[in-house]
Amino acid sequence: MTTREDILERLAYADALGHGPQTSALIAEAVSWADALGDEDLRIATRLALTEAYQQGNEAWKALSPFAWNLGRYQRRPEAFDSAQVRTLHWHFKWAVAVAGANPKVSKDKVRQLEASLEEFYRAEGASMHVVHGERASVAGLLGLEEEAAEELAAWRATHRDENADCEGCDPMRQVAFAYRTEAWELAVATAVPVLTGAVSCSVQPQTTQSLALLPLLASGRPRAAWEAHLRSYREIRRSPKALISLAYHLEYLALVGRVDRGLEILRRHLSWLAQAESAYVLLSALRGMSLVLREAERAGRGEEALGVEVPSADLWYPLPGLEASTTISRVYAEMTGWARRLAQQFDVRNGNSTISDHLERSLVRAAFDAAPGAVHGLGVEVDLLEPSEELPEPAQTSLTVDEDGAAPDVASLLGLVTDDNGLVQEHAPRTTSPSQEAAGRRARAGRTATSHQGGDEPFPLVDLVRPRPVRNGEEAVRRYVDHRRTIGSSTMDYWYVVDQVATRDLLPPIGEEIPGLEYHTGLLRAAAMTCRTEMDEAIAERLRIRPLIELAFGPLGAHYVDLLNLDNEITADSIAERSQDPERDRRLQRATSLIGQIEAQVEDLVSTELLDPGGTDSLVLAADALLVGASVLTDLHAKDEALGAIQVVARAADAVPEDRHAERMDDILDMARAEVLAECGDVYDGCLLAEEVMRRHEKVSPVLAARGRRLLGISSMEVGQFDEAIAQFREQANIMLAAGITLYAVASLLSLGSALEASERYLESAEILESALSLAQRSGAESIALYLHRLLAQTGMAMGEEESVAEHSLAAARILQDQGRRALAAEYLSHAAMAASNLKDNVRAADLFRQAADLEDTRTDQGCLDRGRALRRSARALVDDLTLPMARGRLDEAREIMEEARQAFAGVADTEGYSSAWEIGDWHDDMAWILWRTGQNWQAVQHCESAYDGYMDTEDRDSASRALCMLARLHAERGERDEALAACARVRDLLGEPHWDGHDALEFVASIEETLR
Template structure:
């Protein structure tokens, strides 16, 4: 009974070892120690104590490890014979854990830490271990204390010492060495130290998690933001929720605070807000509090102190109050450390960390980037404008009237240029008005600007503004400008649902402009502008379906606008570009009415872009160029589409509003992905997500940009980044309709599968299948069912996987895809075999797969391509059945019972024949199956060797060499294997 109980405790420890880090795992380990004590078995008690120390080490309760370790050490001192070799190793290994963790607890005196360090050195020496690990721990203590001479001496001795069983793993040593170099501003050397970890050559339970975080700021300082972004996305995914990695998580928050990604930083802080207190490891808590204060300070700079945020449970928090809370705790901790250490090193280093300034205004990460309570960004304002720098208000000693006159002149100049920053200039004019008396012209100009500014939000107010402007222009004796505003009021009227009034206003505006032009009191610009307004009225009525004849009227008005705007006339330097801009706008609107004729639409959009360029308004050329790029893409001219979209970005650089910039970047990313330029697509998708977030569209087009980004990451094999980005966007994508939701879940599932997060992947595939089920389309549903089954199988959930495979099999059959039915049957066969059963159930499923393939091949009228696919599936079924039988015969631990020698021989013989049959089947499938054909022959030869049928094996190996001689490098590896096996057979024959 005691032996059974001991075994149960050991199994429970193994299960708990694989549980998530944290208090529940620790509590279970404590229970197991109590149970081990009841057995009176020293071996299981030592194992339980060692397990308890491990759970404490990887949690925020590291201080608790001192007690069980002291107990183990007493047991060693009382009777070392109680410890087998493994348990003695674990005792000394955990010695350095205890020693290294003491420095993180300010209540432990320095004298005790130094005494323990000496005790560690003594015991290691007596046990025959090298001093290398002791010097490493001494280095950490000296570094913490700021004793640089001692730290450098210990560091050198550590690196020079011999490695032995007690040495830290290579990955952990590289992590610490890199941190030391980085702390001395030797970033390149730090990255050199970290490279084996970052490159995947070295790893352990907590690496590369920590190194990915440590590398973030050094990479930014070295001008490698792309690498920093990737390390953040990969690294935080690894560290998230792991309380033993609290300082690592803090590094990610710090990175967000210093790269303009406060929204991401807030999300991370909220996920770990329970650690914003003093209940855990003080050293780790201090690091986390520092990062929190740094982040919250950046939010205060942005004016978000009153913004609600997450914090420790028990009260509501704002950014301001949480910052005060974290800062008080931080100050208390650094004071305690300084008092213990007798120096101000910890407080100075903490203050230096908080004093860091942002390294980027905004480094796009691809994940959610919108701060709660932040308003959408306005159109970017460039530092300079064409031909002049915008006037600014002079200092107090200048004449205020001169300053206002300068502002007004600049606003008019930018308006006449059609420059995007004209709106900001007119706002500056309004702000500087004071109690000035306005003349009619200025009153009209201000009313016009107000109308255009509010038109997108309140067309009724806009209409009133345009009416006011028209009246003021008439009073000023400028009938042409009055008519232009009457036309604008017509557009506002139709947008407010007053169709008849809009028609009347539009006609009156055109008539007034023409009359004034004929009288020499207006120009072609005024006339063309009113015609364009009339065209917009009828275009709106056409789109809304309110007027059957509106299309022809809109087209007629646009044609007339183009004719008038293109008339040669001695216009002023101000009027000429404004007329060209009207011409461009007319072509652009014309294109919107020509959607079904792509060639004519393209011509109209190109004409509009060219007119803007001739008008000296390249920033506006982006408006027609972006839809022109989409037209080219619909025509199949993807290269032309990408070039046009790139022109749109180039012409509008720094001047496109955030939505325009974001949608253009997204278009380019889609086009680059189409030509598989995924590295370039990543950059444009990042920019798209950034600008769409800034425009307040992160939940709409911004989510689509993140899906594109994830797909491009996925195509590059960067599945951690893909999954992190897509999980961030998933809630928004799920609101974009069933197609988008299903695609997002499938993409996420694929990346999770590659990351071996199979259970999570299965959940995504299953939820995608639930969405697809209502479509009545068996093919995508069958695909998702297969993906779900594969993920469940990989997750070890055998019964659920079998049910999913059976469902997929039925769906593939309903979809009329027998090749996939065959594959599903084979997958079920392997699942049955790996469940620990005999060969018979798996053989039966493989035979059913073979029959399915043969029956499908026998169908009359089968097309050549599906026939070739089925022949390959049939040959592969023979090959996989052979492998299944071989594995059973080799008894690799799958089966529940021993196999008799004659039964094993029969299985090997059948497998050899099936491999040979498969090779012949692949031969009928042409050169595309050369590799699997050669592999089948090699496998057949290996089984023949197992059967000691060396002559048959030699014949098959020679066939491989002949194939390789015929096809060269394609089969070089197979030829090499065949040659090695033939050499062995020759040696056997000679012996």
């Protein structure tokens, strides 16, 4: 039979578990147990807990039943409730009123009755009417009575806050919401100022107010502040379905600033939340925000694009029939706006007015703002980073305060207004600049940042960028590629675009079905696309497949060209896999110089020919491109002089062919190549100077030269620690690629930018940039690039303390690494994910991930056996690190089995100069002692502490030995064994008696133990 202790244990476990449907179900079961026992105290306590769980767990409507039971009980037997329970009842009552108002199925009369009961209850308890007026103001808005809402807000401001009021961060949201609905933008911003500036906060602030303030910030001419509020608050709400209404404000904002891609991405990510809306009003808000994003997508010409995710079916607040993932954006837009309008009409019927529908219609037709910064290339696509925000107004009044002289504030202040010097009332804190002035200022600042450079203040020339024409199919891609291959320095913007299109759209025909006569060209293009996707092994294999064909066309020159391209891919593959290049450097250098020497000799023969035939010209073009590849290989091998020599031979080849066979001006192409050699081979200053000089030669710089120059300046800036300069350069490189629609090159640029932001400790911006890059890479199926981004995002998540991100990206990286056969690194990232799960109090998942990491270790080696044993021990520790002691005890037997498996894993590893088996078994005992202490088995843990001490001291590891003794002191102290505990403390002091141990954590710990035992 269930006992009182069982119920209390269930409540304790649920409290530790956190809010959500699972917790609510556990507490609901505890309610039924309390009813079965007939224990009045527990019947009250469990229902208070259940009401709280429903309210906080996104199921607020379910809270009405347990709340009503407790309210009725309190009215009949107030003595059954202690003071803390009465205060909780105050909070539950005000929430109940809000829940009723937010759902049109609750009649207006019933809502009014609840309001009257709330006032009666608060007056009877002697509470301030601040909460009552605040709730009435919020409910008046839901009833479509904005004049009444304004009157109640004035009364709310005129009353004192008390212990029943929402916190200082949440309470003002009533006035922000009113100002949002009535489009009093300055009042909304002024009311939100304390939260926006960080003066006040709580568990749901500032992110909730930041979300609600997005449109007011934007409409009041503060686009930079709005963008920052969006970035900061979205990261906080993006994992909680309870934040659906906040998400709605973000979608509205993104639509109105023209960020269609980001809006669609977020909409798709969270569309399933519609089925979890906690009220009809939340659902209506979400439908409104999503409709605006879909509207802008349709206006951008994407109406026939498939939405790509299912619209969920739901019927709790309004019947949503659901839509397939293949449904077009235009149809989803039409359906969603229809649902929103019909749901708004339900509010209108209940309310007896059309205010809710009127607000919806104003929102659905609201024009987009011209708030995006002007892109220097003129195509309107630009990476936005955080910039200093616009000035915010003075905070608006939200509750009764008393001046220092004891006088109450004047009437204008109570209304959230201020007076000017002549005593005339005006809207709170007017802007010092107009929206257009603010936008112009932002563009100017963005332009200055983007065009700054090392060594001067003059901006770089504008980029002469015209977006390449679309590639219709694979045949067109091959033919455009062939045209580019006819010129020296073929890496034009259109060349990059064609390769990128093949890499992201899989346009080429299968092997064996190529266009007749273009077989090797198709193979080279396919290999270039694989290289773009960082699939180096596949690219090498493809070139080897078509090597005989190009050798047949060009003789040994064709084979040399393929071999240099593959050598370049080999070096890049080592870099990606983080393999040292030292073992292969000499061989590769010898191979590269041999190939380049043979090509240079052929160039000399060709340029000395008095009259080149077309075949000779084609050979010179191929030889020149091969030498440019060779110069890149030599640069990677730090052979500066040889690389510069190869470029000089390219110049001789270029002089011998007609100018129409040059991709661009050859002096620009070759000088940029020389700049890259200099900078990457250690002559950073001269390399950067030359790159800048190339970029300034013309009134408009070619996009390829601009992108290459920006990349070089960015990398060089990173090497010397000039992170702000690197950020500016990588940002412009990314802007060029995004504007041209070259996806994977843009991903690479964003990756560089994200890395620079992280190095500058601008973690929020780094995470946003890297996540954008990841989204592009995943859509393109570029798994190798996605792997690198997942790893960077896991690292950034650690820096930001975002355990969910660490777990998500570490696990994703581990899965890709496993697929690639990189087991050791996969195990490392599984351990990162396990640690994050442990920090999130998900001990069972953490234990499983540590186990998976252990299973990846190579037990054919001694180190693999040791690493497996250590990972298993971490799994056992995680398993018992549960939310409550009874739960931990229930897993002890399984933990013991894992620990025995861990001991067997390293049992056969012999001692070496750097390894002590005695130390290892001591460390095992240390973990075993912790596991037994965590499960309440203190008496068993004592001997393991002694064994751990002996093992550590085998190698004179006093630091670790002191940890074992500290646990011993803790065990004795918790068992009430004072003398034994003090003796263990004395052993720690003796162990760490030398002066260099002063301040050690173990000494501080035993001091605290000794203090408690006095």
